[in-house]
Amino acid sequence: MDSFYLIFSAMFFLVCQISGKSTIVPFNKNYYIAWGGDHVTILDQGTQVQIRIDQRSGGGFTSKHAYGSGYFRMSLKTPKNSKGITTSFYLSSPALKNQGFNHDELDFEFLGNNGPPYILNTNVFAQDSGHREQQFKLWFDPTSDFHEYELLWNQIQIVFFVDKVPIRVFKNHKKNGARYPTLPMDVKTSLWNGTSWLGPVDWNKGPFLANYRGFEINGCPYEKSNPNECYSSNYEWNAPKNWKLDPTQEKVYQNVRNKYLIYDYCKSKLANNFVECQFVE
Numbered sequence: 001m002d003s004f005y006l007i008f009s010a011m012f013f014l015v016c017q018i019s020g021k022s023t024i025v026p027f028n029k030n031y032y033i034a035w036g037g038d039h040v041t042i043l044d045q046g047t048q049v050q051i052r053i054d055q056r057s058g059g060g061f062t063s064k065h066a067y068g069s070g071y072f073r074m075s076l077k078t079p080k081n082s083k084g085i086t087t088s089f090y091l092s093s094p095a096l097k098n099q100g101f102n103h104d105e106l107d108f109e110f111l112g113n114n115g116p117p118y119i120l121n122t123n124v125f126a127q128d129s130g131h132r133e134q135q136f137k138l139w140f141d142p143t144s145d146f147h148e149y150e151l152l153w154n155q156i157q158i159v160f161f162v163d164k165v166p167i168r169v170f171k172n173h174k175k176n177g178a179r180y181p182t183l184p185m186d187v188k189t190s191l192w193n194g195t196s197w198l199g200p201v202d203w204n205k206g207p208f209l210a211n212y213r214g215f216e217i218n219g220c221p222y223e224k225s226n227p228n229e230c231y232s233s234n235y236e237w238n239a240p241k242n243w244k245l246d247p248t249q250e251k252v253y254q255n256v257r258n259k260y261l262i263y264d265y266c267k268s269k270l271a272n273n274f275v276e277c278q279f280v281e
Contacts, residue, residue, distance in 0.1 A: 025216045027061075034062040034188070048213040051191040053085060055203055060190030063217065066093070068184050068230025070219025071237050073150040079191070079208040080143045082112030084201035086194040087210045089149050092125075093183035102128050104181035106158060108149045110142060111135075111198055114205075118142050119262070122160050124170050126179030131270060134168055135263040136256075146213065153181070155231050156243040166245055166253045167260075171276065178275035184222035 026046040033040045036059025039052045051059040078087045087110040093103045105125035113119065117137040124132040140147065150161040158181070160168035172180045191210045193201060201208075218237070220230035233239055245253055266277035 025214070027215050030063055030065075030215050030217045031061045031187075032064060034060050035190075036060060039191075043211075044213075047215075048211060051189070051210045051212070053079075053191045053193065053208045053210075054206065058085075058191040058193060060188060060192075061212075062189075063187035065221045066184035066186050067091075067217070067219035068222040068227070069154050069235065069238060070217065070230075071150060071152055072187050072219060073148060073214055073216055074187075074189065074212060075146045075148045075214035076142075076189075077144075077146045077211045078110045078118075078142045079112065079210055081114050081202075081205040082143075082208050083114050084194060084198045085112035085208055086110065086190075086192055086198065087112065088188075088190050088192070089212075090188055091151060091153070091185040092188055093181075093185045096127065099127075100129070104183040104185055105130065106151055106153065106160075106181065106185070108151075108160070112194070112201075112208075113198075115143070116141065120162070122168050124158065124181065126181045127183065128179060132170075132265050132274065133263060134261065134265065136162075136167055136260045137262050138162075139256075139260060146211070148214065152237055152242060154238045154242060155182075159245070165256055166249050167256055169245065169253070171279070173276045173279055176275055176279070187217060187219075 024047060027042055027049055028046055036057045039057050039059035040061060041050045043050055049061065072091060074089045076087065076089060079085060088108060090105060090107040092105040095101050095103045103125055104127060107121065107123040109121040109123070111119040111121055118141060120136045120138055122134050123130050148163050152159040156172055158170040159166050174180045189212060220235055222230060231238060265271065266274065271277040
């Protein structure tokens with residue numbers, strides 16, 4: 001274990017103490033199986049779900065409600081030797097009518113490989129087709145144990161966390177002409193065949209199993225009758241303290257990005273397509 005990781009682990013411990021502990025919530029309180037039903041198994045008295053993928057199907061589940069802001073957490077363990085397969089946890093709105101696949105979406109996508117390195121892809125869609133990828137080389141093996149992934153979404157910023165460590169911040173620059181996710185979104189998971197962009201799957205290396213637990217949602221359920229309710233400062237995640245990272249989080253954030261960020265759309269040929277790339281956070 002190198003010195004950076006020792007420092008990183010100490011910072012991670014401090015952030016965990018600040019953030020508190022997750023609550024054990026049964027799957028059926030907030031979620032239902034959306035597809036691939038015979039490939040999705042509910043385990044441990046409803047506190048864990050296992051998704052299996054084979055040549056016939058994968059599977060996924062989704063939240064019972066759409067949300068307009070909040071904290072969204074999931075603990076998961078990804079499949080081993082899964083080149084060509086994507087394991088995901090994300091928020092997504094329905095595609096906009098007459099606008100192709102344009103919609104809002106916030107993605108955690110684990111790009112299956114025979115690792116290491118293990119690659120985590122993150123993406124942001126804002127009433128468009130996305131392409132705001134940032135990719136990270138994980139500092140742990142996501143196939144060997146559960147790790148927690150979390151999204152904070154309010155009208156000021158979106159933060160992606162891994163084990164309470166902030167790895168990505170997406171600020172609201174709509175006043176400067178940038179796009180920002182504002183549509184109500186469902187919470188979703190899926191295990192699917194990403195052959196078209198990850199290469200072929202060696203099915204002989206199966207079974208390919210993704211395990212999920214920690215089905216807590218702290219979000220504002222979206223209601224058409226009161227669409228601005230989810231912007232209320234009465235919700236903790238909308239309070240000023242969640243408009244930016246605190247000093248401890250900021251230090252961890254800068255360290256992890258310096259060490260583990262391997263692709264950033266704002267440092268690619270795509271940068272000129274996105275107004276937010278003009279602003280350094």
